């Protein structure tokens with residue numbers, strides 16, 4: 001019999017979102033009359049921007065003719081898209097990133113997981129707690145951790161608690177770590193990092209020869225003008241940080257799939273002999289071996305995000321979801337809930353009332369209001385006693401969900 005990867009056996013039951021889906025399906029089967037509203041997984045609901053649709057139709061027409069048909073593209077992404085990305089997302093913000101440092105991919109989730117292919121065993125890995133579960137689970141799968149304790153924390157990982165007390169901005173590690181995952185605007189807490197905060201992390205990484213894996217999938221939702229959109233806005237970050245970006249949430253590509261990862265040529269690690277090795281070269285080697293690139297049609301769609309019309313339409317989409325976030329924040333605040341986030345990011349992080357656990361709140365919200373959210377404890381031990389509500393849904397559903405919560409779930413009544 002084939003030998004399996006034992007590290008998978010250390011993983012807790014199911015990945016968070018399928019586990020929620022399983023519980024929701026069971027509820028729906030038992031209560032077929034319930035009209036469920038899903039504010040759980042951060043999945044977009046609004047159609048693709050018109051500029052994207054138009055570009056994709058045009059690209060499909062090209063694929064229909066022998067003269068303009070395309071087969072394999074460059075594994076790293078087409079130059080037309082990589083150039084738009086660096087121009088708009090980096091050069092316009094004073095960040096020095098070259099087009100060949102951008103790798104177009106089918107998602108930030110995949111890339112934050114796949115990056116472990118080029119990092120060896122034995123790294124001390126730090127994650128913020130609560131955390132996007134992919135960073136933790138993929139380290140478990142790769143054998144970088146021991147088993148989980150009863151709080152669900154894996155031995156070998158360094159957890160940096162992000163709590164209401166520290167404003168959901170964790171302290172620097174007290175020990176030397178080699179790899180640090182940061183996500184800003186943060187999933188799940190909605191917290192953002194100022195330039196000073198990011199400079200502190202870059203300083204730590206430089207002083208400790210650490211690598212920062214910076215997930216900026218929600219940067220488009222930043223409304224506060226002083227908050228940086230990219231870690232490369234910080235001096236020296238090009239030497240110590242890899243950045244992950246996505247078209248999923250800003251341009252509605254969750255089902256279309258397009259993202260990119262920036263690996264500056266100046267980022268390095270060491271081999272077993274302690275020699276400096278360029279990570280860009282390894283990532284390029286990995287992508288060209290294991291990935292055949294994002295489809296031409298989708299990359300043309302992503303390119304259209306950077307057209308004048310595309311930029312305007314994406315801004316409108318982001319504003320639409322942030323108006324939902326405002327409705328959620330204001331309703332829950334008026335009902336006596338302690339609320340965080342939802343200002344520079346699409347997630348609202350609420351403290352569960354009294355001593356209610358995250359899953360108890362999940363069950364009550366589902367049973368009483370037929371609304372689905374995400375239990376904070378699913379993001380890590382420090383998320384216990386919190387709950388995440390996503391602003392990604394139609395206006396009508398968000399309004400209806402808030403109406404039901406107002407009727408059935410006022411914090412003072414729980």
Ligand code: MLT
Nearest residue numbers: 040041042043109132187
């Ligand atoms: C979330 O809800 O945390 C995200 O949708 C997950 C993802 O983007 O993979």
